[in-house]
Amino acid sequence: MDAGDVFAGFKTLFQGVQxxxxxxxxxVLVPLLTGLDPGVALCTAGIGTLIFQAVTGMKVPVFLASSFAFVPAITCGVAAWGVPGTLCGLAASGLLYVALSFVVRVFGSGVVTRLFPPVVVGPVICVIGLSLAPSAVGMALGRSGGLQVVPAETALFIAGIYLSTLFPAALS
Structure with a gap:
């Protein structure tokens, strides 16, 4: 095993940890922000990912997780229809993912890029990130819901450790 193989192994391990x-x-955070159960999110994300990978033949390297893009819709849904109605909507979005996995299975993973080209996906991701930036800064300072829930020094220390795991992977 040469140095290149060792480096590639560490790079893969680091990306997995990231x-x-x-x-x-x-x-964990999306369900907590929306009043849903994080345990349900963890379980269904795992099951959904396994189904998605089985159907697509592992052609699309993805782990299905909660999306911050759903936070406003979930919050509005819980307020308007309660948790059961909102969970039905989330189940419907999960079925859409299953349908998309069959499309990938039949037509290949290139169909995703044709339907959602980077020029469309990039700006959407930027808008979501920028709209969540104030919340991220508040959480990094230990604030949530207008309350100081963790001392600022402790929160900044934890945020620094977290960010240090993201930065090197962004350079690769």
């Missing part, structure tokens, strides 16, 4: 932090953070 997605673990990102996905786990989203899977």
């Amino acid at each position: 997605i673990l932090f990102v996905a786990f953070g989203a899977l």
Whole structure:
């Protein structure tokens, strides 16, 4: 085993740890922000990912997790129709993912890029990120819901550790 193989192994391990932090953070934080159960989110994300990977033949390297894009819709849904109605809507979006996995199975993964080209997906992701930036800064400072829930020094230390795991992977 040469140095290149060792580096590639560490790079893969580091990227796996990175997605673990990102996905786990989203899977826990989104339900907490919307009043849903994080345990249900963790379980259904795992099951959904396994189904998606089985149907697509592992052609699309993805882990299905909670999306911050759903936060406003879930919050509005819970207020308007309650948790059961909102969960039905989330189940319907899950069925859409299953339908898309069959499309990928039949037509290949290139269909996703044709339907959602980077020039469309990029700006949407930027808008979502920019709209969530104030919340992220507040959480990094230990605030949530207008309350100081964690001392700012402790929160900044934890946020620094988290960001340090993301930065090197962004350079690769």
